[in-house]
Amino acid sequence: MKKNEKFALITTPIYYINGDPHIGHAYADIAADIIARFKRFDGFRVHFSTGTDEHGIKVARSAENAGIGVQEFSDIMSEKFRKMSRAVNLSEDDFIRTTEPRHLKSAREFWKLLEKDIYKSTYSGWYSARDEEYVPENEIVDGKAPSGAPVERMEEESYFFRLSDYQDRLLDYYEKNPDFIVPIARRNEVINFVKSGLKDLSISRSKFDWGIPIPGSDNHVMYVWIDALANYITSLGFPDNKDYVSEMMGNCIHVVGKEILRFHAVYWPAFLMSAGITLPKRIFAHGWWTHNGQKMSKSVGNVVDPFEIIEKYGLDQLRYFMFREVCFGEDGDFSEDALKNRISYDLANDLGNLVQRVLSFIQKLDGRLTVNYDFSEEEKALFTNARQMISRVRCLMEKQDLHSALGVVFDLVSKSNKFTNDMKPWELVKTDIPRLNAVLTALCESIRAIAFGIAPFMPETAEKIFKFINVEGKLFTEIDVNFTDQKFPSPTPLFPKEK
Numbered sequence: 001m002k003k004n005e006k007f008a009l010i011t012t013p014i015y016y017i018n019g020d021p022h023i024g025h026a027y028a029d030i031a032a033d034i035i036a037r038f039k040r041f042d043g044f045r046v047h048f049s050t051g052t053d054e055h056g057i058k059v060a061r062s063a064e065n066a067g068i069g070v071q072e073f074s075d076i077m078s079e080k081f082r083k084m085s086r087a088v089n090l091s092e093d094d095f096i097r098t099t100e101p102r103h104l105k106s107a108r109e110f111w112k113l114l115e116k117d118i119y120k121s122t123y124s125g126w127y128s129a130r131d132e133e134y135v136p137e138n139e140i141v142d143g144k145a146p147s148g149a150p151v152e153r154m155e156e157e158s159y160f161f162r163l164s165d166y167q168d169r170l171l172d173y174y175e176k177n178p179d180f181i182v183p184i185a186r187r188n189e190v191i192n193f194v195k196s197g198l199k200d201l202s203i204s205r206s207k208f209d210w211g212i213p214i215p216g217s218d219n220h221v222m223y224v225w226i227d228a229l230a231n232y233i234t235s236l237g238f239p240d241n242k243d244y245v246s247e248m249m250g251n252c253i254h255v256v257g258k259e260i261l262r263f264h265a266v267y268w269p270a271f272l273m274s275a276g277i278t279l280p281k282r283i284f285a286h287g288w289w290t291h292n293g294q295k296m297s298k299s300v301g302n303v304v305d306p307f308e309i310i311e312k313y314g315l316d317q318l319r320y321f322m323f324r325e326v327c328f329g330e331d332g333d334f335s336e337d338a339l340k341n342r343i344s345y346d347l348a349n350d351l352g353n354l355v356q357r358v359l360s361f362i363q364k365l366d367g368r369l370t371v372n373y374d375f376s377e378e379e380k381a382l383f384t385n386a387r388q389m390i391s392r393v394r395c396l397m398e399k400q401d402l403h404s405a406l407g408v409v410f411d412l413v414s415k416s417n418k419f420t421n422d423m424k425p426w427e428l429v430k431t432d433i434p435r436l437n438a439v440l441t442a443l444c445e446s447i448r449a450i451a452f453g454i455a456p457f458m459p460e461t462a463e464k465i466f467k468f469i470n471v472e473g474k475l476f477t478e479i480d481v482n483f484t485d486q487k488f489p490s491p492t493p494l495f496p497k498e499k
């Protein structure tokens with residue numbers, strides 16, 4: 001690691017492979033991807049990891065039901081998630097599978113670092129295989145876990161982690177690092193949960209063997225959540241390069257769904273404290289998508305297939321919709337009608353139209369803008385707006401306020417459309433060519449800023465725009481492109497109607 005270089009680790013959760021990828025998984029992927037792409041634009045060296053979580057009783061049972069061996073089942077299912085990464089244009093640096101030898105080694109070494117906090121005892125309680133966790137008696141309602149999953153009685157010899165010893169240290173950490181858990185409402189939930197008292201955590205299973213064997217034991221496998229959480233450091237090369245691992249963890253943003261926040265914001269930090277590894281910078285908990293107002297479930301048959309939606313409406317269209325429709329951190333509802341509206345109003349009418357008409361006007365000037373403009377106050381105001389937009393986006397992205405960041409970019413789209421209407425280039429072309437050059441230059445500058453703003457969200461669209469205006473820069477800091485010494489290519493529609 002070089003001095004003065006800025007680093008960031010961005011992670012998605014690793015996905016359970018007992019079912020096919022759905023829109024909720026695509027959402028987690030795209031969210032982390034937007035954050036990773038933004039950081040790269042902002043000059044950070046990013047390590048972005050994703051992958052599949054392949055151990056545990058749930059996967060073993062699914063393989064059994066499918067009538068194939070569990071490793072073969074894992075290979076097939078993991079491949080589907082890899083395919084989803086390609087389908088959503090994920091810019092990951094690593095796709096990790098928990099059945100890989102590198103992870104086995106890493107998880108076992110990680111376990112060894114926790115040994116001073118581990119003891120053996122007997123556990124008896126209600127286990128939810130679907131959530132892969134024991135559910136406290138007082139949280140069981142009508143024989144079910146709070147998630148609605150069925151529970152079963154289990155009694156087994158188990159290794160325990162002294163989580164109770166970490167209660168005060170965790171609370172102290174949350175207090176000193178107010179931005180560790182975001183959004184704030186989720187942070188408060190975690191704090192209340194920890195304040196209500198932490199019990200030691202059962203961290204091994206002996207009733208099944210589809211897991212990572214525990215060092216020094218021949219009949220226990222690791223609790224799937226220790227195994228899964230350790231993926232983040234495996235991806236960094238743990239157990240090698242411990243300094244690098246700690247440094248990167250300190251600059252890490254974990255993107256997780258609200259239902260797995262507890263694992264990331266309570267257990268994982270306690271494990272890391274015990275292991276002497278730096279805690280992540282931030283854990284961002286996002287909300288859940290319903291479909292036409294209903295919870296998605298296989299049994300209801302209303303699960304949205306990301307591959308189908310992307311095929312039908314286009315990838316950038318989906319990426320835009322998911323982060324424009326709903327505040328990142330809150331729940332949202334998916335409907336094709338809402339998606340279609342966003343595509344036709346925001347994308348085709350506002351953004352697509354702006355780019356198309358500005359660039360078509362430049363074609364009327366033989367594809368070239370002339371030097372030496374005399375910018376009027378209106379053009380200067382648009383330049384200022386474009387610059388301010390970039391710095392506002394940076395501030396918002398720093399807080400992972402993806403929704404507002406996108407809002408700020410589209411505000412500039414509206415302003416630019418209004419500016420075009422006010423300046424009436426269709427009249428200037430007949431009356432005042434120098435002024436037309438000035439107006440179009442200001443609009444190009446604004447479009448350039450817009451392309452930077454949307455680039456993390458809609459990478460392919462941004463790429464097209466960059467090509468239209470001959471911009472090759474890949475950093476937010478590269479401003480002041482000279483639009484005067486170049487020939488602009490003829491534009492094609494950004495959001496063709498047939499998509």
Ligand code: MSP
Binds near residue numbers: 013023024259260287
């Ligand atoms: N394997 C664990 C994570 C281990 S991370 C060390 C897991 N996997 S999961 O496949 O069940 O969920 C992965 C992510 O998908 C979670 O962050 C979850 O919130 C997200 N989603 C699953 N369904 C979702 C929606 N309907 N809406 C939004 N996101 C949802 O948990």
